Amino acid sequence: MKTFRVLSLISCLLFISVIAHGQITANEILDRVKENMNSESTITESKMVIRGKRNTREIVSKGYAEGNEKSFTEYLSPEREKGTKMLKLEDKLWIYNPSTDRTIQLSGHMLRQSVMGSDLSYEDMMEDRELIEIYDATIIGEEKIGDRNCYILELNAKVEDASYQKRKTWVDTERFIPLKEELFAKSGQLLKRVSLSDIQKLDGRWYPTKINYKDMLMSGEGTDFIVLNIEFNPEIPDYIFNKASLKR
């Protein structure tokens, strides 16, 4: 009798689980991810650890962002990078360099260049559309990453100008945080792998404080982007997202 009750309970739980899984769609998962990862605005202090062939560098910066379309970054150290600022407004990117006192708008092939020698390109920084706008998402399975259960989502581009034709994303089934992402070219070649870790509960949401970007066409261990401090939904004055603030 006891065995029967245990089996019934397990069957019920499995049934509920199947129902629950059947109910959630890929787009809903992406929405839940967005709730965690996105906010109206953020002010972030971060450190990039760039592992080159000959040395490893750490670059500290402070970034201001409003939605996905506006961002402003000021590099604080090391000395060579100090004072360099970047402003992104929609699809435009300007860079200010204090030693030349020049503001330059980057375009064309320069956007495919690496940012400060990292595994990230300016084009990666420029992507400002919601994933749902660019990709058709489907759940293709579940897998464990470490001790976390993840949905595996496959995102196929539905627009011509997507930076990556296909993305595969592993999303934590409970915390709705992506833990791994693979970015593919049109040819099917794996271009980049992104690993998100050190997930913390910040301001009532789950958030990864360490992201490793690995350009699969380059050797090395990739670039770590470490969040030192982050504020969600702060008031950011309008002048920050203005070209004049680059020279300020």
Next chain:
Amino acid sequence: MIQFILKGILRDKNRSLLPIVIVALGVTLTVFLSGYLAGVFQDVIQQNARFETGHVKIMSKPYAQNKDQLPIDLALLNTEKLKKELQSAYPDMQWVQRIKFGGLLDVPDENGNSRSQGPASVMAISILSDNNEIERLNIKNSVIKGGIPTKSGDVLISNDFANKLDIKIGDEITYVGSTMYGSMAFQNYRVSGTVEFGNVGFDKGAIIMDVSDAQQILNMEDGATEILGYFGNSQYESDRANSIAENFNTKYKNSEDEFAPEMFSLEEQNGLGEILAYSNYMSQIIVTVLIFAMSVVLWNTGLLGGLRRYKEYGIRLALGESKGSIYRKSIIEAVLIGAIGSTLGTFLGLIATYYMQEVGLDISDLMDKSSMIMPSTIRAKIIPNQIYIGFIPGVLAMVLGNMLSGMGIYKRETANLFKELEV
């Protein structure tokens, strides 16, 4: 006797005109093609040596494996020490360091905003400290406007690129790119002049700056992407270059340094080995083919001439002249006709070569998408062996043709002469 035969040749146009024209045409072709090929191959090899490969070139091992991507993070370091070692080991050679890198060239307007931009390929050479590089790259003669940089911060820019971005002499331009360690590289420069090298790849979007400026902007102190070695007489010596490269590489064969240097001879780079071998064989093939073709044509011409002069030979035989004498005189005649035709052909070939040397053939439209270092104007070159490269085969072909056709003289039966002469 020679004077007598010569008079016969000059007075009887039917006897000499056609063979002279054929020999002259063949020789003209041989002489011109030799000069043309020599010009093209030498231009390609010299231009590659001056701009790209040196007579030997040293790069770090990983840089050499990825050199098409210009990976400046894999550059050679401690190059001054390496140069001193090379100078001491090979004192009759000149060693220069160069840096090649790419980036964005930005031209500001009066408010400092970007007015125009374009992707630039930068070649950093020793402009301020080594006049040999200026001569080697023929920079003085390549300057279209302005002058050669005289101080740090001055750059030369290709004339086409300057026109495209509307850059004037004295304008300030900004280079944007990455340092050797991946940081952002920003630097303002002053345009001191514009150049045109007649090389499509370079003339599209090149900047030339001093190597010390490049080292500073790329955070590459005492470094360079490549060290090029040139023989003192500026002429490439294949065996010597290969031997130097082999000796140098033996020293570093078991080096544990990931960035150990590796030396390559000119012919180990850019497929120039094949071009060198090709250029060596090409002249020989052309001369052989032309001798053969001319001999066949002249044999036939000789046969026709022989038939036409059948009656003359018959009368001479009837008058008692020996077959051997007639044969020898026809050979002497062939030598004289060959010499006249070959002289004329050599002269015409040299004139055609000189014309192509001075005027050339513009192939820039064909080279738009080519990455190979090729001159945009193909030019022939007058070389000493053009004097004999056509002359000797011209005479030989004429003699050979007449020797073959003249064999008929020995087949004549004296008994049938009167019947043939219809007397």
